[in-house]
Amino acid sequence: MDACLNRAPALAAGVSSVAMMSISLRRFAGAVAGSIVACSLAGAAHGDSGDLSPVSLVADAAGARLYVAEATARQVAVFDLAGKRVQQALATSGPPTGLALSPDGLKLYVTCAGPEGVIDVFDVREARKSGMLRAGHTPMAPILSTDGRVLYVCNRFKNSVSVIDTASGTVETEIPVVREPVAAALTPDGKRLLVANHLPGGAADGDYVAAAVSVVDTSTRSVADVIRLPNGSTSLRGICVSPDGKEAYVTHLLGRYQLPTTQLERGWMNTNALSIIDVGEGRLVNTVLLDDVERGAANPWGVGCTPDGRYLCVAHAGTHEISVIDRAGLLDKLAQVAAGKKVSEVSATPADVPNDLTFLSGIRRRVKLAGNGPRDLAMVGAKVYAAECFTDSLGVIDLGADARPEAVSLALGPKRTISAARKGEMLFNDATICFQQWQSCASCHPDGRTDGLNWDLLNDGIGNAKNTKSLLKSHETPPAMAHGIRANAEVAVRAGIRYILFASRPEEEAEAIDVYLRSLEPVPSPYLRDGRLSAAAQRGREVFASAGCAKCHAAPLYTDGRTYDVGTGLGAERGRGFDTPTLVEIWRTAPYLHDGRAATMEEVLRRCNGEDKHGRTSGLSAEEVAALVEFVLSQ
Numbered sequence: 001m002d003a004c005l006n007r008a009p010a011l012a013a014g015v016s017s018v019a020m021m022s023i024s025l026r027r028f029a030g031a032v033a034g035s036i037v038a039c040s041l042a043g044a045a046h047g048d049s050g051d052l053s054p055v056s057l058v059a060d061a062a063g064a065r066l067y068v069a070e071a072t073a074r075q076v077a078v079f080d081l082a083g084k085r086v087q088q089a090l091a092t093s094g095p096p097t098g099l100a101l102s103p104d105g106l107k108l109y110v111t112c113a114g115p116e117g118v119i120d121v122f123d124v125r126e127a128r129k130s131g132m133l134r135a136g137h138t139p140m141a142p143i144l145s146t147d148g149r150v151l152y153v154c155n156r157f158k159n160s161v162s163v164i165d166t167a168s169g170t171v172e173t174e175i176p177v178v179r180e181p182v183a184a185a186l187t188p189d190g191k192r193l194l195v196a197n198h199l200p201g202g203a204a205d206g207d208y209v210a211a212a213v214s215v216v217d218t219s220t221r222s223v224a225d226v227i228r229l230p231n232g233s234t235s236l237r238g239i240c241v242s243p244d245g246k247e248a249y250v251t252h253l254l255g256r257y258q259l260p261t262t263q264l265e266r267g268w269m270n271t272n273a274l275s276i277i278d279v280g281e282g283r284l285v286n287t288v289l290l291d292d293v294e295r296g297a298a299n300p301w302g303v304g305c306t307p308d309g310r311y312l313c314v315a316h317a318g319t320h321e322i323s324v325i326d327r328a329g330l331l332d333k334l335a336q337v338a339a340g341k342k343v344s345e346v347s348a349t350p351a352d353v354p355n356d357l358t359f360l361s362g363i364r365r366r367v368k369l370a371g372n373g374p375r376d377l378a379m380v381g382a383k384v385y386a387a388e389c390f391t392d393s394l395g396v397i398d399l400g401a402d403a404r405p406e407a408v409s410l411a412l413g414p415k416r417t418i419s420a421a422r423k424g425e426m427l428f429n430d431a432t433i434c435f436q437q438w439q440s441c442a443s444c445h446p447d448g449r450t451d452g453l454n455w456d457l458l459n460d461g462i463g464n465a466k467n468t469k470s471l472l473k474s475h476e477t478p479p480a481m482a483h484g485i486r487a488n489a490e491v492a493v494r495a496g497i498r499y500i501l502f503a504s505r506p507e508e509e510a511e512a513i514d515v516y517l518r519s520l521e522p523v524p525s526p527y528l529r530d531g532r533l534s535a536a537a538q539r540g541r542e543v544f545a546s547a548g549c550a551k552c553h554a555a556p557l558y559t560d561g562r563t564y565d566v567g568t569g570l571g572a573e574r575g576r577g578f579d580t581p582t583l584v585e586i587w588r589t590a591p592y593l594h595d596g597r598a599a600t601m602e603e604v605l606r607r608c609n610g611e612d613k614h615g616r617t618s619g620l621s622a623e624e625v626a627a628l629v630e631f632v633l634s635q
Helices: 022-027 030-031 327-338 350-355 420-428 489-499 507-519 534-548 601-606 622-632
Strands: 052-060 065-070 075-080 085-091 096-101 107-112 118-123 128-134 140-145 150-155 159-165 171-176 179-186 194-198 212-217 222-228 232-243 247-255 270-278 283-289 302-307 311-316 321-326 366-367 374-380 383-390 394-399 408-411
Touching: 052 096, 052 383, 052 507, 065 096, 065 383, 075 096, 085 408, 107 179, 118 140, 140 179, 150 179, 159 179, 171 222, 179 622, 222 283, 247 350, 270 327, 283 327, 283 350, 302 383, 311 327, 311 374, 311 622, 321 327, 321 374, 321 383, 321 394, 327 350, 408 420, 420 507, 489 507, 534 622, 601 622
Parallel strands: 052 374, 096 140, 179 232, 232 302, 302 374
Antiparallel strands: 052 065, 065 075, 075 085, 096 107, 107 118, 118 128, 140 150, 150 159, 159 171, 179 194, 194 212, 212 222, 232 247, 247 270, 270 283, 302 311, 311 321, 321 366, 374 383, 383 394, 394 408
């Protein structure tokens, strides 16, 4: 096979989108008709639907029980592995996001989502709640120190890690990290905590935009290093450390955002990746693609090593599979290419590996799950368990039974008829409806929001990349797209299926996605104080009115649904009108402006508003700008 057919498109800094697209335009001329950056949802309010939504797993040391965090049901199921049944359910204080079991197996720590972070502590023997700890906004990924005396918790929307003394329950310190920490792993010696930051930080209009892994020194309780992943890395979901403590493995997307969205072949838009980190040296070893040449492995999520270190397993949330990778074979192949040996038709140097769609050939098996939407993984001996979010089940693969294992699915509850919103949520996260399974709607809109990247869509010309917009309130705030060229979100959803997923699907699927998008609720801002505006934000509300911001951003949706030239257009877009964006949950959707050039809201008001077309801010004092920013980010 010609090596070029095995290669994903490389991203070179400064490469012109126009220069890269001539062949793909001929292959898909019809795409110029329009598109939407792919949609994705999470956090819809399903109420008393009966859905469980398993998202996190932890097994006891004996391999007898598996604890399952069920987000929608707001409970933890205690699953008897021998009997293959749920023994009991433990009610939690909020939607559970993560689990940690004490070294002696007697205490279960459960992080629960919410602006006022709560960690439920359960007495395992008595199956009762024995305590409650406090953390930051939306705590998740709890990790206990090797002696169980310290609990590390990622505060997703506070951009920090809490260090909690388990004996006293006090937060001893809070460590700032990059952006939305969602997963963490501790080295066996307890000296390093590696934290996966979900999204890139900073502006999006440069030549290098990527998320990072924060390395925390547990002795100094500070960030010792920040390891940036390859250009286009976003949507980090899982991280684990090998049993010997030598490597860490991180799952994420690798967006080819510098290319126009004209095709999907060979991972033209999104590829799905695993990054390998040398823990001792604190460096990125390389990034391998989990896709095959003509079949994507969309939305990698949970990752873990078998206890003997032989296999590395990755859950693919978009294609409902688990990749089983020969870990020794992977490391050997990476070492060979680092030494200058050509290991495939594409990879002759380490720089080739992140673009090689055949790198895992011969050392990886893709095992199809019976359930839908795998999230977290748990390893129990030779068996791999997956939390199958949308079918309320556990996927099981026995790696010791067969050279080509088949998965089975164990029900966590009675089978139910799913609601339209739940069906839309499943479709939104499902890459099997996409051409060659490269991506789902959630690939560009993780959790229904933004991936932090700029994409060059073809609905408004070419060479004018736009930052991914959040889809929250999109159905309530027409028109859609940066220039408002879609009449409403319904039109945009259908264009997205056709021109981003490159698929033709039944109308009822688009209707279900519409229902799901409408069901999304905003997450309360971390800038609020006990659910209310701070004193500074209250002063900022007055500035918001006096500076003229409220004229276009009127409550409660903080948009008037009209387009204006606010002086932010550059080049060919100078003088063009832009849709007034809603400010609801804007604290979550940085970077700002249509091209993501403003990393912060202060930059929007100061650096990017020289002519006062975007509110009269040039004459404001530093204190007034700070108050205005506080008010806006409180929405």
